[in-house]
Amino acid sequence: MSEPLIFELSSPGRRGVSLPTPDVPVRPVSSYLPDADLRGTPPGLPEVSEVDVVRHYTRLSTLNYHPDRAMYPLGSCTIKHNPKVNEDMAALPGFARLHPMQQDETCQGGLQLMYELSRDLAEIAGLEGVTLQPAAGAHGELTGLMVMRAYHEARGHARRKVIIPDSAHGTNPASVTLVGYETVQIPTNAHGLVDTGRLAELIDEETAAFMLTNPNTLGLFESEIRTIADIVHDAGALLYMDGANLNAVLGITRPGDMGFDVVHFNLHKTFSTPHGGGGPGAGPVGVRSDLVRFLPTPVPVKDGDAYRFDYDRPDSIGRVRGFGGSFGMMVRAYAYIRANGPDGLRQVSENAILNANYIMRRLEKHYPRTVLVHGTQKETPIPAEVPCQHEFVASGTRFRAHGVRMLDIAKRLLDYGFYAPTIYFPLIVPEAAMVEPTETESKESIDRFIDAMTAIAEEVENDPELVRNAPHTTPVGRLDEARAAHPKTLNLRYEKSLAE
Amino acid sequence: MTYIPNTDADRQAMMEAIGIGSVEELLTVIPTGVRLDGALDLPPALSELELHDTMGEMAARNGSADRMASFVGGGMYDHFVPSAIGHLAGRSEFLTSYTPYQPEVSQGTLQGIYEFQTMICELTGLDVANASMYDGASATAEAAMLARSATRRDRVILAGSVHPHYIETVRTYAHGPGISVETLPCPNGTLDPDLLESALDDDTACVIVQHPNFFGCLESMRDLERVVHGAGALLVMAVDPISLGVIESPGAYGADIAVGEGQSMGNQVSYGGPALGFFAARDRFVRRMPGRIAGQTVDQENRRGFVLTLQAREQHIRRDKATSNICTSQQLNALMATIYLSLIGKEGLKQVAELCLHKSHYAAERIADLPGFELAFDRPFFKEFVVRTPAAPGEIVTRLADDGLLTGIDLRRFPSLEIENGLLIAVTERRTRAQIDRLVEALGKFS
Ligand SMILES: Cc1ncc(COP(=O)(O)O)c(C=O)c1O
Numbered sequence: 027m028s029e030p031l032i033f034e035l036s037s038p039g040r041r042g043v044s045l046p047t048p049d050v051p052v053r054p055v056s057s058y059l060p061d062a063d064l065r066g067t068p069p070g071l072p073e074v075s076e077v078d079v080v081r082h083y084t085r086l087s088t089l090n091y092h093p094d095r096a097m098y099p100l101g102s103c104t105i106k107h108n109p110k111v112n113e114d115m116a117a118l119p120g121f122a123r124l125h126p127m128q129q130d131e132t133c134q135g136g137l138q139l140m141y142e143l144s145r146d147l148a149e150i151a152g153l154e155g156v157t158l159q160p161a162a163g164a165h166g167e168l169t170g171l172m173v174m175r176a177y178h179e180a181r182g183h184a185r186r187k188v189i190i191p192d193s194a195h196g197t198n199p200a201s202v203t204l205v206g207y208e209t210v211q212i213p214t215n216a217h218g219l220v221d222t223g224r225l226a227e228l229i230d231e232e233t234a235a236f237m238l239t240n241p242n243t244l245g246l247f248e249s250e251i252r253t254i255a256d257i258v259h260d261a262g263a264l265l266y267m268d269g270a271n272l273n274a275v276l277g278i279t280r281p282g283d284m285g286f287d288v289v290h291f292n293l294h295k296t297f298s299t300p301h302g303g304g305g306p307g308a309g310p311v312g313v314r315s316d317l318v319r320f321l322p323t324p325v326p327v328k329d330g331d332a333y334r335f336d337y338d339r340p341d342s343i344g345r346v347r348g349f350g351g352s353f354g355m356m357v358r359a360y361a362y363i364r365a366n367g368p369d370g371l372r373q374v375s376e377n378a379i380l381n382a383n384y385i386m387r388r389l390e391k392h393y394p395r396t397v398l399v400h401g402t403q404k405e406t407p408i409p410a411e412v413p414c415q416h417e418f419v420a421s422g423t424r425f426r427a428h429g430v431r432m433l434d435i436a437k438r439l440l441d442y443g444f445y446a447p448t449i450y451f452p453l454i455v456p457e458a459a460m461v462e463p464t465e466t467e468s469k470e471s472i473d474r475f476i477d478a479m480t481a482i483a484e485e486v487e488n489d490p491e492l493v494r495n496a497p498h499t500t501p502v503g504r505l506d507e508a509r510a511a512h513p514k515t516l517n518l519r520y521e522k523s524l525a526e
Numbered sequence: 527m528t529y530i531p532n533t534d535a536d537r538q539a540m541m542e543a544i545g546i547g548s549v550e551e552l553l554t555v556i557p558t559g560v561r562l563d564g565a566l567d568l569p570p571a572l573s574e575l576e577l578h579d580t581m582g583e584m585a586a587r588n589g590s591a592d593r594m595a596s597f598v599g600g601g602m603y604d605h606f607v608p609s610a611i612g613h614l615a616g617r618s619e620f621l622t623s624y625t626p627y628q629p630e631v632s633q634g635t636l637q638g639i640y641e642f643q644t645m646i647c648e649l650t651g652l653d654v655a656n657a658s659m660y661d662g663a664s665a666t667a668e669a670a671m672l673a674r675s676a677t678r679r680d681r682v683i684l685a686g687s688v689h690p691h692y693i694e695t696v697r698t699y700a701h702g703p704g705i706s707v708e709t710l711p712c713p714n715g716t717l718d719p720d721l722l723e724s725a726l727d728d729d730t731a732c733v734i735v736q737h738p739n740f741f742g743c744l745e746s747m748r749d750l751e752r753v754v755h756g757a758g759a760l761l762v763m764a765v766d767p768i769s770l771g772v773i774e775s776p777g778a779y780g781a782d783i784a785v786g787e788g789q790s791m792g793n794q795v796s797y798g799g800p801a802l803g804f805f806a807a808r809d810r811f812v813r814r815m816p817g818r819i820a821g822q823t824v825d826q827e828n829r830r831g832f833v834l835t836l837q838a839r840e841q842h843i844r845r846d847k848a849t850s851n852i853c854t855s856q857q858l859n860a861l862m863a864t865i866y867l868s869l870i871g872k873e874g875l876k877q878v879a880e881l882c883l884h885k886s887h888y889a890a891e892r893i894a895d896l897p898g899f900e901l902a903f904d905r906p907f908f909k910e911f912v913v914r915t916p917a918a919p920g921e922i923v924t925r926l927a928d929d930g931l932l933t934g935i936d937l938r939r940f941p942s943l944e945i946e947n948g949l950l951i952a953v954t955e956r957r958t959r960a961q962i963d964r965l966v967e968a969l970g971k972f973s
Contacts, residue, residue, distance in 0.1 A: 042869030049959040050888035069648040071872040087619035091631035094618035119592035120585025126798030132589030161660035162854040200841035200851035206702035209846040247555040302858030303635035304625035306800030344698035348663035348691040349798030367571025370528040387544040413552040468531035500630035503825040510821030510835040517644035
């Protein structure tokens with residue numbers, strides 16, 4: 027049975043929380059506010075008791091799959107275990123009830139945390155300065171692009187274009203457009219890597235930057251990264267790293283050492299802050315020394331023993347949001363970095379890489395790694411000897427012969443008690459499934475996943491119908507997406523207003 | 527302390543299974559020239575117990591509202607957060623899952639989004655809302671971008687009474703795409719409709735006003751609406767959701783887009799975030815909206831269910847043609863807002879809003895009675911107001927912190943406002959009469 031909407035549980039007169047009676051003199055509301063500004067119709071909020079609310083949202087929660095239950099191999103999203111101590115730290119009243127508009131003297135602990143986190147992230151990135159302001163990875167991209175634009179403007183020419191690989195995440199080109207640049211796409215070569223020859227041809231004096239993910243979105247390390255950096259820098263452009271895959275390189279290599287000038291971090295991926303069903307996250311940005319002056323204001327700084335926000339940054343791009351950033355995520359990331367220490371962080375990446383390669387090798391018979399070579403649209407295998415990094419992308423084209431798509435396999439995996447990998451991304455792998463186990467899965471858990479994937483591959487041969495009609499055990503079956511694509515389905519209020 | 531379950535024996539077994547002798551063999555693709563020599567220069571690992579102590583000490587160095595009586599607002603407020611919210615939103619099912627890419631096992635999150643969208647539409651009186659934005663400031667900037675693409679006009683006008691952070695964020699976003707941004711001064715605390723009329727032209731995409739505004743004052747919304755639409759521009763309103771318990775909705779005023787900071791709805795101030803932005807609009811803009819949107823549908827057995835919808839707007843489909851780049855947003859915070867609005871309900875929201883009115887007016891009147899103090903603006907206000915002080919506000923705030931009071935915001939922190947001796951004071955339902963009286967008494971020392 028489906029759970030009613032909270033509005034359907036409403037019963038006039040019910041209340042979910044009690045409020046104090048006024049302890050100050052009371053006058054009619056119309057004595058404070060003009061009649062023209064008084065609300066005519068009250069908002070149609072539900073009238074429910076606390077127990078109604080608790081049961082409703084508890085029941086709703088049970089309809090969600092989540093990584094506290096079992097593996098959540100959603101590639102690119104780094105769904106690792108979220109240490110519980112982090113939640114307690116973020117909830118400390120000294121942090122949770124600290125107001126961003128208080129004077130700096132009363133926020134010394136908060137500022138210290140931000141200052142130290144910026145410093146630690148700069149060390150991890152091998153870059154000079156970090157802003158903690160951006161609210162998510164995509165917001166970090168936008169901020170990084172604005173910084174790069176400011177750099178070019180300061181040199182007298184804003185430039186027009188940003189080059190990105192055809193394997194890039196959708197937020198990369200979307201961010202490029204938002205900052206007023208044009209996207210130029212560079213095809214991936216048959217090894218699943220940047221074609222450096224092609225890059226040299228495409229880049230010119232109108233190119234502001236090259237945006238790259240490393241390891242890239244196929245889970246492959248761009249071994250020619252230094253050559254790439256030279257090509258980019260020789261053209262006077264900047265090299266941007268989408269840091270979504272930083273979980274592969276902690277303590278092994280650093281964006282700055284690879285030649286990147288700007289990188290964004292996803293605190294909700296690499297640094298274990300929980301994903302919340304789609305946020306909140308945080309997307310700090312690190313930059314090389316000559317770009318620091320363009321970072322958003324304000325910046326936490328240390329003067330002697332005291333910390334303060336520095337607003338005096340004349341070359342800054344300005345603010346990208348209100349207040350200082352998603353501080354609650356910073357607390358969690360700080361706790362995570364302090365708990366792991368330098369050796370622990372390196373072990374994170376090594377274990378993430380080992381886990382991914384173990385799965386990749388044990389599944390490659392059924393789920394090979396391939397890439398579509400641009401122009402020919404020919405599906406080419408990734409050379410077998412090349413290891414993946416913290417994730418890999420498998421192709422499911424061989425299941426087409428049985429009328430089965432990767433979507434079907436993903437749905438069938440839900441029946442086996444796993445969340446599905448990221449599917450149909452990156453776009454250059456046909457029938458793609460991107461698998462990222464992370465370092466927090468044990469061998470037993472990974473083996474269970476491998477067994478499930480293998481069993482499904484066998485089902486495709488023996489009983490394709492079973493896979494095509496999956497899932498069979500979830501709270502709802504496959505949903506009619508076309509039917510939802512109308513404004514009237516988007517909320518109850520609009521639906522009612524149309525009916526009237 | 528690491529959170530890695532595998533032991534050396536596990537790793538050994540895995541390496542043997544795939545025919546390698548060490549993890550190093552998987553790293554050969556990383557050229558030695560870019561490899562890090564030695565370890566990262568970070569402090570050594572802490573045990574969980576040490577972490578508690580270290581961070582507990584850090585938190586204790588803050589003068590937070592659990593220990594001080596807070597009259598600080600300016601876009602985030604110390605409203606009461608009912609206990610059930612943390613307990614429900616803290617459930618692993620909500621906390622640790624991600625964007626509902628597999629709707630069959632994400633109905634909890636998806637139905638939550640649908641309920642949130644409905645509540646935001648109820649509050650704002652508009653047709654459609656999305657699943658959340660990063661915050662109020664970035665939601666305002668995205669509204670400006672939408673207005674530009676919908677009107678094909680390149681100019682944005684902001685009232686100078688809009689939150690300075692929102693104005694700065696709009697300016698930052700506007701720079702790259704070449705949108706011109708103009709801010710109109712509000713020396714009397716609100717935007718003068720005649721001034722606006724003279725500033726509007728046929729290249730103005732939208733006018734952005736905040737109501738109640740940064741100073742707490744109500745704008746002349748009816749007149750502003752007439753002037754804005756008279757010039758064919760869109761009206762974007764930034765609103766405080768709590769105020770909507772007593773103040774007219776943006777939809778009823780005629781706004782085209784309503785945005786705002788949703789922190790007041792069941793979220794902690796958390797030194798600035800995470801909280802949430804909300805975004806609602808008239809139905810004709812739905813295909814230009816930023817962010818995730820959930821819609822209602824059915825499965826093969828005709829059972830009700832919810833999915834992410836109208837995705838042809840979004841970055842993963844449209845890439846460089848997307849209406850926004852937003853991917854991860856503020857889902858958990860939106861869920862907290864949804865639970866808050868469920869608990870507080872129709873009557874409760876009105877009651878909270880009325881408590882804010884009573885208490886802030888009590889405080890304002892008592893402070894204005896102090897010699898040397900006066901209200902800066904002679905305008906109706908909701909829960910926040912500006913007083914002119916006989917001494918430098920920064921000094922007052924610093925001195926009163928010793929008395930356990932977070933007095934408010936020294937407006938000289940925002941030089942662009944050009945307000946001398948202005949102190950912005952917020953009074954929520956959470957402040958008691960005793961706390962207000964203590965504030966008044968402490969301020970009296972400066973009379
Ligand atoms: C490769 C890559 N880049 C960018 C992003 C965008 O990050 P966010 O969702 O935090 O905005 C993601 C994740 O969603 C990603 O996987």
